[in-house]
Amino acid sequence: MVTTICRNFLWKGSIEGKKVPIACEIVCKPKAAGGLNVINFLVWNKAAICKLLWAIAQKKDKLWVLWIHHHYMKKKDLENMKTPKQVSWVIRKIFEARRWLTTGVKELELYAVKGKYLISKTYTSIMPQYPKVSWKTLLLTQGILPRHQFVLWMSLHQRLATVDKLSKWGIIVPKECVLCMTDTEETHEHLFFECSYSRFIWEQLLKLFGISRQVGRWQKETTWLTTRTKSRNELWKILGSAFAAAIYQIWMERNLRRFQQSRRESRDIVIEIILHLHVKGESYCK
Numbered sequence: 292m293v294t295t296i297c298r299n300f301l302w303k304g305s306i307e308g309k310k311v312p313i314a315c316e317i318v319c320k321p322k323a324a325g326g327l328n329v330i331n332f333l334v335w336n337k338a339a340i341c342k343l344l345w346a347i348a349q350k351k352d353k354l355w356v357l358w359i360h361h362h363y364m365k366k367k368d369l370e371n372m373k374t375p376k377q378v379s380w381v382i383r384k385i386f387e388a389r390r391w392l393t394t395g396v397k398e399l400e401l402y403a404v405k406g407k408y409l410i411s412k413t414y415t416s417i418m419p420q421y422p423k424v425s426w427k428t429l430l431l432t433q434g435i436l437p438r439h440q441f442v443l444w445m446s447l448h449q450r451l452a453t454v455d456k457l458s459k460w461g462i463i464v465p466k467e468c469v470l471c472m473t474d475t476e477e478t479h480e481h482l483f484f485e486c487s488y489s490r491f492i493w494e495q496l497l498k499l500f501g502i503s504r505q506v507g508r509w510q511k512e513t514t515w516l517t518t519r520t521k522s523r524n525e526l527w528k529i530l531g532s533a534f535a536a537a538i539y540q541i542w543m544e545r546n547l548r549r550f551q552q553s554r555r556e557s558r559d560i561v562i563e564i565i566l567h568l569h570v571k572g573e574s575y576c577k
Contacts, residue, residue: 312450322431324421327444331418338413340388345399345408347385370396391417429517432531436567439535446538447513449479469548470541482545483509488557489541495561496533500526529568536564 319334320326346356348369359382360366363375374386392398402412424430426447430440445451454466454477466476470488475481484490490506497504506512516534519527540560547553 312445312452313448317448320421323423323427325424325427325448326421327441330414334417335410335414337388337391337417338410340384341391341399341402341413342408342410343385344388344396345403348396348399426513426517428520429513429531429534432520432528432535434528434532435535436539439532439539442539442542443535446479446483446542449509451479451482451542453477453479453482455479464549470545477545480509482541483538484512488544489537491557492537492541492560492564493534495558496530496537496564499565500530500533502530533564533568536567540564 315331317325318327318329319331320328322328346353347359347364350356350360363378363382364372370389374383389396399408399413402409402416404412424447430444430447435443442451450456454464457464458466467474468477468481468486468488470482471486475485482489484493484506485508493512494506497506504515507515516531520531537560540563544555544560547555
């Protein structure tokens with residue numbers, strides 16, 4: 292229930308709703324694995340229950356621990372004893388937490404530091420080890436504003452609500468691209484960077500950084516830039532920040548034109564991105 296409320300609030304700003312662009316499992320992955328590193332409440336709850344199991348194993352000087360040892364364990368081995376019958380669901384859950392451990396109850400000692408149990412260490416241990424996504428260095432480029440990073444993250448997953456996706460959800464809107472004003476259907480591939488409007492913005496930013504290359508489609512550009520942002524050269528990190536700003540501004544302009552009948556010229560967006568870079572002290576643009 293809590294997970295559902297938080298999921299809906301993230302995507303819709305309210306606790307109601309069903310369809311979401313990206314599954315909760317992906318959102319809770321580490322950023323390097325393509326997620327947002329949002330806490331998985333189900334896993335965190337397991338880690339918290341393990342803390343209670345640890346308290347029983349350590350025979351902590353607490354009334355509830357002493358009561359469990361006296362009434363249910365009766366000097367039995369916590370590792371091998373069966374879950375007591377006719378107990379409350381809370382106590383049952385604590386004992387059942389043993390099955391979440393890989394090497395037995397002694398494993399809990401690994402998550403304690405100086406006599407204090409760390410739920411965060413247990414959480415990290417229980418969470419699956421996901422493979423890293425190919426574009427992690429681009430997403431994690433230093434200097435990207437949070438709102439730019441979020442839209443970039445959505446676009447890297449290709450989950451922005453473009454017209455072709457809206458149609459699949461039963462939402463009927465005009466299909467033509469509102470940026471380049473052609474009859475071409477608005478898809479993710481068209482918006483980045485088949486569309487002449489968005490391609491111009493990215494071309495101008497590349498020129499400002501002294502880079503001469505023909506802009507390709509989305510996959511080609513993200514692969515090319517991901518490779519460059521792995522470098523320690525600050526210039527590439529700034530360009531990564533500019534790319535994220537460009538994706539954000541293009542998407543915002545698309546929404547303004549489609550839903551608010553407002554518009555900006557592509558050159559104005561380029562200027563706004565440049566000003567953003569200079570405000571942050573990133574003045575490598577020539």
